[in-house]
Amino acid sequence: MTLLGLDLGGSHASCTLIQGQTVLATEHLAFADSTRFAAVEPEIAAALQGLAQSSPEPVTGLGVGFAGLVDSRRNCVTSTNGKYEDAPAFDFDAWGRRRLGIPVRLENDARLALRGEMYAGAARGVADVVMFTLGTGIGGVAAMEGQPLLGAHSQAGVLAGHVQVRANGRRCTCGGRGCAESEAAGWSLPLVCREWPGFERSSLANFPLDFKTLFATAAANDTVATEVLDHCLTVWGMMTVAAVHSFDPDLIVFGGGVMRAADRILPFLQKYVDESTWTPWGKARIVRAQLDDHAAALGVPTLFAEGAR
Numbered sequence: 001m002t003l004l005g006l007d008l009g010g011s012h013a014s015c016t017l018i019q020g021q022t023v024l025a026t027e028h029l030a031f032a033d034s035t036r037f038a039a040v041e042p043e044i045a046a047a048l049q050g051l052a053q054s055s056p057e058p059v060t061g062l063g064v065g066f067a068g069l070v071d072s073r074r075n076c077v078t079s080t081n082g083k084y085e086d087a088p089a090f091d092f093d094a095w096g097r098r099r100l101g102i103p104v105r106l107e108n109d110a111r112l113a114l115r116g117e118m119y120a121g122a123a124r125g126v127a128d129v130v131m132f133t134l135g136t137g138i139g140g141v142a143a144m145e146g147q148p149l150l151g152a153h154s155q156a157g158v159l160a161g162h163v164q165v166r167a168n169g170r171r172c173t174c175g176g177r178g179c180a181e182s183e184a185a186g187w188s189l190p191l192v193c194r195e196w197p198g199f200e201r202s203s204l205a206n207f208p209l210d211f212k213t214l215f216a217t218a219a220a221n222d223t224v225a226t227e228v229l230d231h232c233l234t235v236w237g238m239m240t241v242a243a244v245h246s247f248d249p250d251l252i253v254f255g256g257g258v259m260r261a262a263d264r265i266l267p268f269l270q271k272y273v274d275e276s277t278w279t280p281w282g283k284a285r286i287v288r289a290q291l292d293d294h295a296a297a298l299g300v301p302t303l304f305a306e307g308a309r
Contacts, residue, residue: 063300065112110139115299134258184235237272255289
């Protein structure tokens with residue numbers, strides 16, 4: 001079975017041609033304006049059409065991972081967070097049949113990435129899994145007994161970045177306060193750093209405020225960078241403990257761009273979770289995702305597998 005994948009992020013998209021567990025080709029797109037899907041649709045359609053034409057055999061479906069809330073049973077977007085605001089009213093399946101002549105299956109992007117890791121990556125063969133993606137935001141999703149959780153409104157487990165970890169904390173984009181995202185995500189990190197006591201005397205003040213800078217500056221023994229990094233690691237640890245107690249996983253997978261520093265992050269998280277969870281059966285293992293940018297693409301075949309939901 002040969003399929004197309006569309007991983008639709010907040011300011012970018014990855015269009016992929018997939019055959020089984022193999023990614024045949026990928027085209028990356030960047031958008032200056034992502035407030036409406038209609039504005040980027042022509043570029044996306046052209047990229048997908050080009051990949052379909054290059055396929056060694058006919059393409060039979062398109063799987064879309066969307067950066068928002070998705071009802072995968074009704075095959076529609078239910079809510080966005082300031083991006084692609086026209087998506088809830090957009091009929092993706094009709095669009096795929098019109099533009100490409102194939103059906104479309106929709107899924108939340110984090111849930112699709114977990115499907116990929118369960119199909120061909122770090123969670124292969126594991127039935128009870130939680131996955132977090134650390135990047136501009138914080139994605140999260142859970143699977144139990146081999147199936148990604150959906151819930152009554154198809155949003156079970158996917159709002160891990162909005163678990164509250166700090167009372168009266170920083171306002172989040174979701175409207176809450178003290179969410180993991182507003183305390184330790186790529187978009188909130190500059191705010192956290194600038195508000196940290198002593199920031200103006202830190203080396204951080206001389207560089208772009210991103211996680212690459214934070215890890216490098218902390219490694220150079222900058223006091224503020226070390227404190228901010230410990231804060232972020234602790235937030236991620238608290239978020240993970242909440243997931244262990246909520247979903248009872250055997251395995252926790254961490255992906256996203258921040259995991260370039262996995263050798264610093266994973267030992268901290270494993271120790272934190274081991275010391276902070278009530279799990280008399282043993283301890284959940286924490287590992288790095290294996291598929292990186294291809295996780296969502298390799299989740300697409302599972303959307304079209306017999307019995308997929």
